[in-house]
Amino acid sequence: MFKTTARWLDTVDSLMTLSKPASPIGLLLGLFLTACACFDAPVSAQDPKPPSGADLVGTSAFASVAAVRPGEPFQVAVRYRMKPHWHIYWKNAGGSGQPPILDLKVPEGFVIGPVQWPTPEVFPGADASYGYAGEVVLLIPVTPPDRLDVDRVSFKLDLEWLVCRRVCLFGNREHLIELPVSTGAEVPPISESHQRLLEHWRARLPRSIRTIKDAGARLEGDRLIVEGPIESEADVVWFYPDDTPGVSPAIPSPVKGRIDAGRFLLDVPLTISPENALGGPLRVAGLVVPRKTGRSSIMIPSIAIELPIPVGDAFSSTTDQDKPPPVRGGTPSERR
Amino acid sequence: MCICKPILAAVLATAGIIGGSLLVAAAPSVTEVAPAAEIGKPAPAFTMKDTDGKSHSLEDFKGKIVVLEWFCPTCPYSGGNGRRSIHNNGAVKELAKNLKAVDSDVVYLLVDSSTAKMRMSADDLAKKDAELKKAIGIESPILIDADTSVAKAYGAKSTPHMFVIDADGILRYHGAFSDQKKTNYVLGAVKSIKAGGTVEPTYVKQWGCGVRYQ
Structure with missing residues (x-):
């Protein structure tokens, strides 16, 4: 019977996120703690302070364009970064679970399309579940109206998710995206890191x-x-x-x-x-x-x-x- | 047994890092699913003790409609104390009130099969459930499925996963508690049974936290 503490989970998680161990001692320590934590160790009932779902999933949101142009569709990208061994769900969670909720509020005249979900992983259980561990970017298509009489537009995004390992926790967070409106011929590009993320996750769309x-x-x-x-x-x-x-x-x-x-x-x-x-x-x-x-x-x-x-x-x-x-x-x- | 797999994985991971090579993890296994209870057939018999040690058998309730709700004390949909918990946000209380209006004899039982999931003994789980029952005011008995055999027999997959059994012991509905908006499928099934009609739907995909079998 393992009674893994939240502190131990954090320690193991930190070690697992290192791209390279600092030293052979670190390696051995990681090996020992990993073995003790039993990979799928639970946040047990004895944990002094279990983490919240918000602690376990980092989120950010950005647009696929640096400026909105009337009538030209773009995407709002929502990035979820899960702590090691925790996962969120696909649009069909499978035998259990719940897909994340993405509630994007747009200005009048803007139209939102269905969320685009990259290919998920399978998580075994009484019946398999489908979802994402590590990281995923979900994409929300947005089409602006043909005419925009404002200089800037803002989008409020309310996120809510169920994150599971052996147990499940809720998390939620709000994001605000503000973009200038452009009617000129040229729009500046988005950052290279955002561009790379979009390319990576668009390639994983079915x-x-x-x-x-x-x-x-x-x-x-x-x-x-x-x-x-x-x-x-x-x-x-x-x-x-x-x-x-x-x-x-x-x-x-x-x-x-x-x-x-x-x-x-x-x-x-x-x-x-x-x-x-x-x-x-x-x-x-x-x-x-x-x-x-x-x-x-x-x-x-x-x-x-x-x-x-x-x-x-x-x-x-x-x-x-x-x-x-x-x-x-x-x-x-x-x-x- | 619990230690071997992670140690092996850690050794492989370490070897992968040292060698500078990509770690290729084993493919996830897919759990075989035991044959589950079927709509229109007799519901599997059970005998389980509740958190006070009192024994309950399905047979005890012959002649009454029985509702089973799979439950887990840490699940945020089921036993947790968050706003999504059906025991904390008033959804179960509202259902109980509505069920009573349809049929005052309806039996509502919670089943907790979380021993494997929580890595707890049946006694410890019963204590935890008893504390939560008192803390958030759960009125129904919570039955402890110590070896998860009842969950397997019913094919319970999530908490909550609902089962409605008619007065003849026939399974008439299983699946989701509600559409998480306005429609409660359990209430609909009980109303149809009382009216002598056809239950529709007989199954809606369940949601919530996973049930783990031993």
């Missing part, structure tokens, strides 16, 4: 299967079939499901597919329950994530798929007429 030649997703009875070419050293693909009320992919999640001769094939059994759709359209959606056996890190890019599911008799029918349209990649001419 690609739609529609953009991939010779790739496609279809329904065969109560199974989702996804296949296509794969250009990486991956030897397996995993399916990370979206939260789609009324449609549940098989558990244990994630379902795994195979790769053979440069192509992947994923076959996901589905449970279709129209009574649980909560009034929305039935659909199946998620990510096909290439992985290399033995590695914890995912490979990019992952592939996003989404298919509507017909209700009633059409679903159980096997006639071509009743089948939902498959989703295919490639250009329109290639599809013909």
Whole structure:
């Protein structure tokens, strides 16, 4: 039975964040403390002062532009930096957890798009959870109105998150982003560090299967079939499901597919329950994530798929007429 | 057993740092999920002691609707004392009041399967739950699932994860407590059962902190 104190956790966390140990003694100390803390050590009931969720996750926010131009879309980037071994959640938390809440307040006339979520990691449990350890940048698309009669605009961002290790804690923080409005021909660039962060995390956003030649997703009875070419050293693909009320992919999640001769094939059994759709359209959606056996890190890019599911008799029918349209990649001419 | 894995990981990490090479960690394992309770089938039987040592069996409540809420004393959605805790923000009290209006005989039980998660003995967990029960005014019994076997039998995945069992012992709903806005799925299920109608939805994806099996 380990009763790890918050102080010990902090010490281990500090050591784990060092890029290089200071000395062999430091190495040995790190080894000893790491062993004692048992990697997934809890914030136990005996901790004198457990950390708060805000202590465990650093956040910052910045815009993808140095100035707002009327009618030109940009992104608000929200960076989360988790203490070692703690994680926050993807848009589908999985078997447990809760996705972070990003509440961006914009001036009148500005339009906000859906949050863009980079490909998450898998955290095992009674049913797998999906989320981010270490660091992630979530992106919020913003489109300004075509006309802006002010010199500056400000955006208030309220963040709230659930951060978990063995136990879970809440955190929240506010950020304010202020930007000048520019109507001139040239806008100064954002900082290099912000530019690098954007490039890094944009590369981790999923690609739609529609953009991939010779790739496609279809329904065969109560199974989702996804296949296509794969250009990486991956030897397996995993399916990370979206939260789609009324449609549940098989558990244990994630379902795994195979790769053979440069192509992947994923076959996901589905449970279709129209009574649980909560009034929305039935659909199946998620990510096909290439992985290399033995590695914890995912490979990019992952592939996003989404298919509507017909209700009633059409679903159980096997006639071509009743089948939902498959989703295919490639250009329109290639599809013909 | 607990020590070996981290020591090995630390040795590998150290070797990786010294060698200046990238550390390639092992892929995460995915826990196998035991077959869970099914909608329309008899709910798994159980016998558990509450925080006062009193024994409760599902069979004791035959003829009554039973609501089970999986609970964890440190979870900010379930047992914690934050504004999101359904026991601290009035959500459970409101549900209890509304359930009573529909059926005064409804039995509401909390189940705590956190021994593995909290690395606590069943006795220590019962003490902790008893303290919290008193501190935030939980009225329902908290049953201790010492070896997490009841959580496995039901397929409980989070705290809170709700289960509604009808008077014949049939599972009619499981999943989320509410949509975290206005709709409480447990109340809807109990209303439908009392009206002799079909429960819809029968499942909504649960949210909250994870349940860990032994």
